[in-house]
Each structure stands twice: as C-alpha cells, then as structure tokens.
Amino acid sequence: MELDKNYVKTEILTIPGLREKLRENKYDEVFDLCKSTAKKRQLAASLYFAKVDFLKYMTRIPDSLFREVENMTSITIPGNIKEIGDLAFFGTGLEEVKFEEGLEKIGNGAFSQTKIKEVHLPKSVKELGQSALGKAVVYCFLTSDKVMEPEFNFGQFTANDVINQETGELVKERR
Numbered sequence: 001m002e003l004d005k006n007y008v009k010t011e012i013l014t015i016p017g018l019r020e021k022l023r024e025n026k027y028d029e030v031f032d033l034c035k036s037t038a039k040k041r042q043l044a045a046s047l048y049f050a051k052v053d054f055l056k057y058m059t060r061i062p063d064s065l066f067r068e069v070e071n072m073t074s075i076t077i078p079g080n081i082k083e084i085g086d087l088a089f090f091g092t093g094l095e096e097v098k099f100e101e102g103l104e105k106i107g108n109g110a111f112s113q114t115k116i117k118e119v120h121l122p123k124s125v126k127e128l129g130q131s132a133l134g135k136a137v138v139y140c141f142l143t144s145d146k147v148m149e150p151e152f153n154f155g156q157f158t159a160n161d162v163i164n165q166e167t168g169e170l171v172k173e174r175r
Contacts, residue, residue, distance in 0.1 A: 106132040139165045
C-alpha cells in the first residue's frame with residue numbers, strides 16, 4: 001500500500017525498508033523499523049486517521065503506540081491481536097473500545113487516562129497489567145471466587161467495578 005504524504009510526514013517515509021513493509025502489510029515489522037517511540041506513534045496515528053486497517057496484520061500493539069492521540073474516539077481490537085503493550089492507548093480521546101475474542105494480555109496503563117466508561121473483556125483475556133483499564137466498569141466472565149486467582153493475574157482491579165457478563169453479579173467493587 002502506498003501512503004499519501006498528507007498523512008505521514010516525509011521523514012518517516014524515508015526510514016529504510018518502511019515503504020516495502022507497508023506494501024507487504026507487515027505492520028509488526030513496520031513499527032520495529034521506527035526506532036523512536038515518537039515516530040511509531042506518528043505513523044500509527046497517521047494510519048488510523050487514514051482509515052488503514054493495519055491492526056488486522058499485527059499480533060501485538062507495541063508499548064505507547066497510540067499514546068496521547070487525543071482525537072481518537074473508538075477502536076475495535078481484532079482477534080489476531082494477542083497482546084496490547086504498556087500505555088498503548090494512554091491519554092487518547094477513546095470513548096469506546098471493542099475487543100474481539102483472541103486477546104490474551106493488556107499491559108500496564110494501556111487504557112488509562114481515556115474517556116472509556118465500560119469495557120467488555122472477551123474470555124480469552126488472562127492477564128491485565130496495573131491500571132490497564134483506567135477507571136472503566138469492567139464486564140468479564142470471571143466470578144468472585146476466580147477474580148483473585150493468581151493464574152488470571154486480575155488483582156489489578158483497584159479503580160474498577162468488575163461485573164460478570166453472564167450473570168450481572170458484581171464480583172469486585174472498586175476501592
């Protein structure tokens with residue numbers, strides 16, 4: 001795919017190998033080529049606002065990839081994404097996020113400082129980092145006896161009410 005230069009600053013397009021990786025839809029490798037976090041964020045925001053569906057070609061959203069992209073309001077995380085890195089969406093204008101089945105891990109602070117009010121986690125999520133979901137009400141498939149078990153690593157719900165999606169039971173109240 002060829003990107004319009006109105007969407008991506010010229011210095012990013014001069015990164016060796018970047019254009020070829022874009023054409024081949026190898027986005028995991030595209031972001032590895034961008035050595036600085038600022039360039040990764042700039043490219044990710046450019047692709048997002050150009051409506052390029054690049055997440056479907058990735059398995060992991062890198063740390064801080066969309067950090068502080070303020071006019072980003074909604075996103076769907078496709079099932080091929082297994083992990084969302086630390087601070088990946090920190091400080092964005094997100095009001096809504098949808099997760100497809102397949103996601104396994106959400107990193108530290110990934111959705112902190114956003115406008116998201118509630119999150120519905122798929123059954124596939126097994127690990128949440130510290131403050132991963134900001135202050136959103138969390139709907140998941142865990143019961144009160146399971147929510148604190150170590151294999152789930154869900155002891156991170158300090159700012160969240162946690163509700164079982166199937167029963168509506170409040171399984172953990174925010175502190």
